[in-house]
Amino acid sequence: MREKENKFSFESEISDEDIFEAMKNIPGYLDITPGDFKEVYQMAYRHAMSRIVHSVKAKDIMTTKVLSVKEDTPVEEIADLLAQNSISGVPVIEENGKVAGIISERDILSGIGVKNIKSIMGVISACLKNNGCLAISICGHKARDIMTSPAITVLEDTALSEIASIFTEKNINRVPVTDAEGHLLGIVSRADILRYLPVRDRP
Amino acid sequence: MVLKEYFEKMKGTTKSPPMVSLEEIIWSWIGAFFGIGMVAYLNYSRFEHTDLVMIVGSFGASAVLIYGAIKSPLAQPRNLIGGHIFSAIIGVTCYQYFNQHMWLASAIAVATSIAFMHVTKTLHPPGGATALIAVIGGEKIHALGYLYAIIPVGVGATIMLAIALLVNNISQKRKYPEFWI
Structure with a gap:
C-alpha cells in the first residue's frame, strides 16, 4: 500500500x-x-x-449537494445515475430521509455475481467466459437488493483524521455524513479530502 | 561508525545567512555610536576621577546585538538587562568566594552565568563577559562589590537600551524590540 x-x-x-x-x-x-x-x-x-x-470536521469538507436514490430505485436507473454524473457510489435513502445503505460500483458488480472483481478487465473476462452480458441478471433488482447496509457513516463533527483512517481501514472511497438520527446531510469523498489538504502523492 | 558520524557533524550542513543591506549597516553604526558614546562619555567626563565606572568591555558586545542584530532573541530588552545584571551578581559572588583561585573564580563565574541566563530565559552573550570582568576586572571593579551590578552594569545597559529604542525605530524597515518580557 x-x-x-x-x-x-x-x-x-x-x-x-x-x-x-x-x-x-x-x-x-x-x-x-x-x-x-x-x-x-x-x-x-x-x-x-x-x-x-x-x-477540521466532516461538515467543513463535505459535499452537501449529494445525489441519492430510494430503496426501491431500480438498479438500471442507479447505473444510469452513476454514469451520467461520473460518480462511483450513491447513498440509499429511506422514505424518512435516513440513510439505509450505500451502493457503489463494487456492490453492482458483486450483485451481478462476479466474484473477486478488481478491475474492468475482471468484468470483461467474466462476460467473455459467460458468453454475454452478466448485468442482465440484476435487471429489475431494486437498490435494497444490492446495497451495502448498514452503510458506514460519520457525523458532522467527525474529525478529518478519523474520516481518513476510515477510508483506509474499510477500503472505501466515500462516506455519507448524517445527523445524530441518521438523516443524510452530505457526503465526503477521498477527493474532498485531497482538495482540502495541500497534499501531493510522492512520485 | 559512531566516530564517523561524530566527525561528519563537523562539516556543517547549511550555508551562512545573507549579508544585510547597506541601510542596515548604516543604522547599526549610528546606534552603536550613540549607545557606546553615551556610556563612554559619562564614564570619562563624570566618573573619571571617582571610584565609579560607567563602562565595561561587555557593552561593546551588547552593542553588536542591540544595534546590529536587533531581531535576535539574544538582543531583546529582557535578555540585555536580565543577562547583564544576573551575570554581574554571579561574577561578583564568584570573585568574593573563590578569589584565592582566580582561574576557578573565572570559570565558575562564566559557566554559572550562562546556565542562569538559560534558566531565566535571559541569555545574552555579553553577560558572560560581564561575569568574567567582575572577576578579572582589577582593583577598581573589585572595590565596587555588588554595586557593580547596578553601576556600571545595570545603569549602563539601561542607557544603551534607551538609545536602542530611539535609534532602532527611526527607519521604517526596522523595529525594536521584538518583545519585552
Whole structure:
C-alpha cells in the first residue's frame, strides 16, 4: 500500500535556497541559519497539519449537494445515475430521509455475481467466459437488493483524521455524513479530502 | 561508525545567512555610536576621577546585538538587562568566594552565568563577559562589590537600551524590540 507514504511531502520541498532568498527579503540581520529555519518550518508545518486534521470536521469538507436514490430505485436507473454524473457510489435513502445503505460500483458488480472483481478487465473476462452480458441478471433488482447496509457513516463533527483512517481501514472511497438520527446531510469523498489538504502523492 | 558520524557533524550542513543591506549597516553604526558614546562619555567626563565606572568591555558586545542584530532573541530588552545584571551578581559572588583561585573564580563565574541566563530565559552573550570582568576586572571593579551590578552594569545597559529604542525605530524597515518580557 502506498497510503502510508502519502505523508505531507510539501514540507520537504522547501530548500535551503528558498529560505536564503526569503531571508534576503527581510530587512535586518536574522539570527538564524537557513538550516535551523528549515527545521523550525518543517516542525511547524507538521504541527499545523496535525492541528488541521484534528480540528477540521466532516461538515467543513463535505459535499452537501449529494445525489441519492430510494430503496426501491431500480438498479438500471442507479447505473444510469452513476454514469451520467461520473460518480462511483450513491447513498440509499429511506422514505424518512435516513440513510439505509450505500451502493457503489463494487456492490453492482458483486450483485451481478462476479466474484473477486478488481478491475474492468475482471468484468470483461467474466462476460467473455459467460458468453454475454452478466448485468442482465440484476435487471429489475431494486437498490435494497444490492446495497451495502448498514452503510458506514460519520457525523458532522467527525474529525478529518478519523474520516481518513476510515477510508483506509474499510477500503472505501466515500462516506455519507448524517445527523445524530441518521438523516443524510452530505457526503465526503477521498477527493474532498485531497482538495482540502495541500497534499501531493510522492512520485 | 559512531566516530564517523561524530566527525561528519563537523562539516556543517547549511550555508551562512545573507549579508544585510547597506541601510542596515548604516543604522547599526549610528546606534552603536550613540549607545557606546553615551556610556563612554559619562564614564570619562563624570566618573573619571571617582571610584565609579560607567563602562565595561561587555557593552561593546551588547552593542553588536542591540544595534546590529536587533531581531535576535539574544538582543531583546529582557535578555540585555536580565543577562547583564544576573551575570554581574554571579561574577561578583564568584570573585568574593573563590578569589584565592582566580582561574576557578573565572570559570565558575562564566559557566554559572550562562546556565542562569538559560534558566531565566535571559541569555545574552555579553553577560558572560560581564561575569568574567567582575572577576578579572582589577582593583577598581573589585572595590565596587555588588554595586557593580547596578553601576556600571545595570545603569549602563539601561542607557544603551534607551538609545536602542530611539535609534532602532527611526527607519521604517526596522523595529525594536521584538518583545519585552
